[in-house]
Amino acid sequence: MPTPAEHVIDLRRRFDGAAPARILQAALGEIFKGRIAVxxxxxxxxxxxxxxxxxxDREAPxxxxxxxxxxxxxxxxxxRLVRHLGLGDVRSIGPSPEEVARRDADLSRATWDPDGCCAFRKIAPLQxxxxxxxxxxxxxxxxxxTTRRELPIxxxxxTQAKINPLARWNQAEIDxxxxxxxxxxxxxxxxxxPSIGCAPCTSAILPGEDPRAGRWRGFVKTECGIHRPAAALLAAE
Incomplete structure (x- = not known):
């Protein structure tokens, strides 16, 4: 049984240069069928x-x-997108009312601790x-x-594989x-x-600014953190 790392290395070799549609067909319909989420x-x-x-697969989670x-x-x-695309298994997840009451009762946390806010509202529920x-x-x-320039497919x-089928596409291709x-x-x-997160932490950008300049403006933070464990952030409380 290959390790997760060995499996990913094999997938990189097998799908080197493959189009997003082919990658998704293989991932959803073959390799991880029934065991993968979007x-x-x-x-x-x-x-x-x-x-x-x-x-x-319109029924993919x-x-x-x-x-x-x-x-x-x-x-x-x-x-609107769910209706337009006919998606059949969209699951909304998030913090419980008890977690919100305990960690952000006055809804101000995003203004003084955006990392902690993301950790309990976003990262932990997703994990x-x-x-x-x-x-x-x-x-x-x-x-x-800049933190995504070397993003692999x-x-x-x-212990999980993560797939980024659009990693190579630019904005013109997306549009x-x-x-x-x-x-x-x-x-x-x-x-x-151009980059939209939670309302307290997202602002419009000015002409010429980086597309993610409006995220957590005024903080060093550039990512919500769902691509790294939340345990350390939550354990500190």
Whole structure:
């Protein structure tokens, strides 16, 4: 039995240069069939990955972390995309009311401890939801941030494989795909929000700014943290 790392190395070799559609067909319909989930923020570009997934399996589990702090427009966009694509198994996950009351009773935590806020609202619920899967799919792309420039198509996350089928695509390719397939646009995308997270931690960007400049503006933080364990952040409380 190969280790997760050995499995990922083999997948990189087998699917070197493969198109996203082929990668998803193999992952959802063959290699991890019934044991894989898609994680989606239902953000500005999420429709592209979800359309590709729907072309393979509309019943594939799609996990959406409902932090309780999303823009209303994001929730509306989620519902619109689900209807448009006919997705049959979208699961909203998030912190319990008890966790919110204990860790962020006055809803101010995002302003003074965004790492801790992400840890209990986003990272921990997602880790719980992913526990029953062998692999998961993300919509991350290399052009989105300096921290993602070397993003591989296949990687290891603990005991699970993580698949980033759109890693090589640029913004023009994303936009072209969305236009060709008539995908609904996130209401905030045309208002200067190319990267959309929770409302307290997302602002519009200025012309020429990095696409993720509006995330956690004023903090060193550049990622929510779902791609690293939350245990240390939560244990510190």
């Amino acid at each position: 994680v989606s923020s239902f953000g500005a570009d999420s429709g592209v990955l979800l359309h590709l997934v729907a072309e393979v 799609v996990l959406f972390v409902d932090t309780g702090r999303h823009f209303p427009e994001t929730l509306e966009h989620r519902d 719980r939801a992913l526990a029953g899967f062998d692999a998961w799919i993300t919509g991350r792309k290399r052009f989105q941030a 296949f990687e290891v996350d603990g 072209d795909y969305a236009a060709r397939h008539g995908l609904p646009e996130h209401p905030l995308a045309s208002r200067g929000y």
